[in-house]
Amino acid sequence: MSFRVVIIGRLYPASIWRLVDRLSRDAPGVVVAGVLLEPVQQKSLRARVTNFMRSARRPGYASYVAGRLLAVPIRAAARAGHAALHICHAAPRDLNSPELSTAELVDRLKTANVETFVTSRVHSPEAVAFVRSLGADLGILYGARILKPELFEIPRLGSINIHQRKVPDYRGGGPIGLWELLDDQQEIGVTIHRVTAALDAGAIVASATIPIEPFDDLVSLGLKADVVGDDLLVQAVRDVAAGTVRDRVQGEGGALYRTPAPEALRRMERTLRRRRPPFVPRHQWPRWKLMAHVVVFGVRAVWRNRRYRRSGSFPVVMLYHHVIADRPHTMGISTSHFARQVEYLRRHYRIASLPDAIAMLRAGRVDAPTVVLTFDDGYADNVLNVRAVLEPLGLSATFFVCSEHLTTGRAFQHDVAAGDDGFRPMTWGDARTLVRQGFTMASHTRTHFNCGSTDIERLRREIGDARTEIEAELGCPVQLFSFPWGQPANISAAAVDVAHARYDAIFSACGGVNHPGADSGWHFRRCHHPDDLIELELTSQSLLDMDPAPLPF
Numbered sequence: 001m002s003f004r005v006v007i008i009g010r011l012y013p014a015s016i017w018r019l020v021d022r023l024s025r026d027a028p029g030v031v032v033a034g035v036l037l038e039p040v041q042q043k044s045l046r047a048r049v050t051n052f053m054r055s056a057r058r059p060g061y062a063s064y065v066a067g068r069l070l071a072v073p074i075r076a077a078a079r080a081g082h083a084a085l086h087i088c089h090a091a092p093r094d095l096n097s098p099e100l101s102t103a104e105l106v107d108r109l110k111t112a113n114v115e116t117f118v119t120s121r122v123h124s125p126e127a128v129a130f131v132r133s134l135g136a137d138l139g140i141l142y143g144a145r146i147l148k149p150e151l152f153e154i155p156r157l158g159s160i161n162i163h164q165r166k167v168p169d170y171r172g173g174g175p176i177g178l179w180e181l182l183d184d185q186q187e188i189g190v191t192i193h194r195v196t197a198a199l200d201a202g203a204i205v206a207s208a209t210i211p212i213e214p215f216d217d218l219v220s221l222g223l224k225a226d227v228v229g230d231d232l233l234v235q236a237v238r239d240v241a242a243g244t245v246r247d248r249v250q251g252e253g254g255a256l257y258r259t260p261a262p263e264a265l266r267r268m269e270r271t272l273r274r275r276r277p278p279f280v281p282r283h284q285w286p287r288w289k290l291m292a293h294v295v296v297f298g299v300r301a302v303w304r305n306r307r308y309r310r311s312g313s314f315p316v317v318m319l320y321h322h323v324i325a326d327r328p329h330t331m332g333i334s335t336s337h338f339a340r341q342v343e344y345l346r347r348h349y350r351i352a353s354l355p356d357a358i359a360m361l362r363a364g365r366v367d368a369p370t371v372v373l374t375f376d377d378g379y380a381d382n383v384l385n386v387r388a389v390l391e392p393l394g395l396s397a398t399f400f401v402c403s404e405h406l407t408t409g410r411a412f413q414h415d416v417a418a419g420d421d422g423f424r425p426m427t428w429g430d431a432r433t434l435v436r437q438g439f440t441m442a443s444h445t446r447t448h449f450n451c452g453s454t455d456i457e458r459l460r461r462e463i464g465d466a467r468t469e470i471e472a473e474l475g476c477p478v479q480l481f482s483f484p485w486g487q488p489a490n491i492s493a494a495a496v497d498v499a500h501a502r503y504d505a506i507f508s509a510c511g512g513v514n515h516p517g518a519d520s521g522w523h524f525r526r527c528h529h530p531d532d533l534i535e536l537e538l539t540s541q542s543l544l545d546m547d548p549a550p551l552p553f
Contacts, residue, residue: 512548
């Protein structure tokens, strides 16, 4: 017999759909019976004026408004710059999937056999009757405003919701200043609660903590809390459905972090920037050389892009990262910095999955500037940090993992040599989580082996057995392989023969781009993903890596 849930939501439609999809995939026996959706609505002019009059009395509000006004011309200049880049790229208008609308959400839910009721009055008799008609076992309040008991008590077992940014175990007394939280606390908490008439008083049914690391800021913690919250919510639904949940009553004197007013948030952000050293991107090229490349090759690139647009032959740029981490690592960048880069790429390029990009290249047609995101080795930090950035945007990536490291948990030798301590590989459970969330898992040898070797038996074990081990653990086919280090010296002819015989596609890391219909169809080039945004743009336009290293095959 199925366990029926109803979602009462006020978040954006894409968030609601992701939760419905997660429950259908990750909670066996659970059926989303219906969704009561209260769309996020723009405040009326009267409400905005009233809110302004109230806010004007708060300390610091005048300087906050002045800062917002000064930012207007800056935003206008940024929009003009983005528009100019769009023209230079000769890109189509819609590069990536647009934000899901309420009407599109209703259509998707109907296709998935989920009843839907959209209302601006969530406590109306019609809305209450809709929830009552579903016969739900459990309610999920997902971004909904404070509800009356007549609504959240309708499901047989009541309702649950997410609380984010609480101090672990509710220790402490009184409100927590955000800078105090980040400076003095080691972690933030995310919890799933029973919904009760008393605000924030319901028992805890699931909880998790997120460590606060040196490069964390408001953006990175918010992104991580959202992903962890969804994971916990799915876990809580599974536990309630199975009857294995163990409620934990909250203690007295809890400390709750509440979202501050905008002007207070602005002060907090300034304080954080002063107190915590930010992540500083590494620059591979001096600025004058970057500008020289723009001046010398920019006009040619614009005409080249128009030719690509007419013929549907844009190249695909395959970027490789190693680790997205909020603590220092030789090859790492912070979550917030990665989020800004992805937002930039999403605005100006189609971000395709690696299998989709290969299909486009083999078909001989790429009708938009296209990039692919890949991650090498299989670091545990990526499991949360990459998901935190890409999942809310509906984007995918490919992880090239070293199978033996996932089995043993042993640190990568290049990290040991560089003094990057504490960066463990992901587990097979982590890898299975990534596969369930739509990411692609691929092979990177068993032990990060240097494939410049000519030892044929060792190459067969490292390259061929890696595929066997990954497929056995994940239960899905593994058809993609990348050479560790990936330079010509790290790719022997024997290694190419072994890899080509075992995999559908193989990848080097020698730089360069991939042209539709012009390349082999089984070997593809990847470029290092720069830390600096200007270098990333010029790399994506092939203005830096103009003479990639030739390969021995």
